[in-house]
Amino acid sequence: MTEQVKIVEVGPRDGLQNEKQPISFEQRKDFIVDLIHAGLKHIEVGSCVSAKWVPQMARSDELYATLPTDHGAQLSLLTPNLRGLESALAVGCKEVAVFTAASESFTQKNINCSIDESLEKFADVMALAKANDVKVRGYVSCIVDCPYEGAIAPKQVAKVVTQLFDMGCYEISLGETIGTATPDRVKQVWDACLSEMEAKYLAGHFHDTYGMAIANVYQSLQQGIRIFDSSLAGLGGCPYAKGAAGNVATEDLYYLLSRMGFDTGIDEHALMLASQRISQVLQRANPAHFAKAYAGCN
Numbered sequence: 001m002t003e004q005v006k007i008v009e010v011g012p013r014d015g016l017q018n019e020k021q022p023i024s025f026e027q028r029k030d031f032i033v034d035l036i037h038a039g040l041k042h043i044e045v046g047s048c049v050s051a052k053w054v055p056q057m058a059r060s061d062e063l064y065a066t067l068p069t070d071h072g073a074q075l076s077l078l079t080p081n082l083r084g085l086e087s088a089l090a091v092g093c094k095e096v097a098v099f100t101a102a103s104e105s106f107t108q109k110n111i112n113c114s115i116d117e118s119l120e121k122f123a124d125v126m127a128l129a130k131a132n133d134v135k136v137r138g139y140v141s142c143i144v145d146c147p148y149e150g151a152i153a154p155k156q157v158a159k160v161v162t163q164l165f166d167m168g169c170y171e172i173s174l175g176e177t178i179g180t181a182t183p184d185r186v187k188q189v190w191d192a193c194l195s196e197m198e199a200k201y202l203a204g205h206f207h208d209t210y211g212m213a214i215a216n217v218y219q220s221l222q223q224g225i226r227i228f229d230s231s232l233a234g235l236g237g238c239p240y241a242k243g244a245a246g247n248v249a250t251e252d253l254y255y256l257l258s259r260m261g262f263d264t265g266i267d268e269h270a271l272m273l274a275s276q277r278i279s280q281v282l283q284r285a286n287p288a289h290f291a292k293a294y295a296g297c298n
Helices: 011-018 025-037 060-066 082-090 104-111 115-131 154-167 183-194 213-222 250-259 268-282 289-297
Strands: 006-009 042-047 074-078 095-101 135-141 171-176 202-206 227-230
Touching: 006 250, 011 025, 011 042, 025 042, 025 060, 025 268, 042 060, 060 074, 060 082, 074 082, 082 095, 082 115, 095 104, 095 115, 095 154, 104 115, 115 135, 115 154, 135 154, 154 171, 154 183, 171 183, 171 227, 183 202, 183 213, 202 213, 213 250, 227 250, 250 268, 250 289, 268 289
Parallel strands: 006 042, 006 227, 042 074, 074 095, 095 135, 135 171, 171 202, 202 227
Antiparallel strands: none
């Protein structure tokens, strides 16, 4: 049997939240429906946060409620606090995500508290989620470098990851937020984390600022990681990390995995159609290498 790799599509949330131009409710919905049609089975729909602070994520709970339900995909919402979780529960969401960082400075800039305080705030979220049979995914930012304090010790990453796991997160996504990592440094992080828990609980989330995202995915595959976050058309960035590029493009991740013989469950033609459509909506060229090559060959 062909080995499977799980792809978590974060474009509708992590990607669109950083867009400067307005994205309509219907355009967001069409984007997600296109992703579903492409065979993506894990999609982060949006974030239940104040529209005042993240206008592109306005009405994410309503968006979730309007999406089709007969597709077999696991749709999720980011819920940074209890109010966000309550909004997600109200629309029947069965998977949510919480986030912190391995860097104290980044956590202060991003969510205005320390790492320990951020984890304490999750206690009520975790309890309510468990009571409602809702799965919780954890995000850890700055697993290699922080834009404010530089290199992050791998053992510090492993400590935060272990805390999230012990709190009840079924899966923890390790975010290489500013895209400065190289495979040797990624290996050190995985070595530290894999000494604490099995690879099946860990996901890689790589940004492509220096063109290293796919190389870092490959390194992760060599160490047994089989879950990766990605964003169609390489959407994304980080408002707290100047110069950080978007996430690894789903198109490029798909190309690597499919050509290495892994099963992704993705329909290539439908994926590229979705890629073309969101690029047209955003009125810009698609940075994904596979998207460029595919367009030139078809």
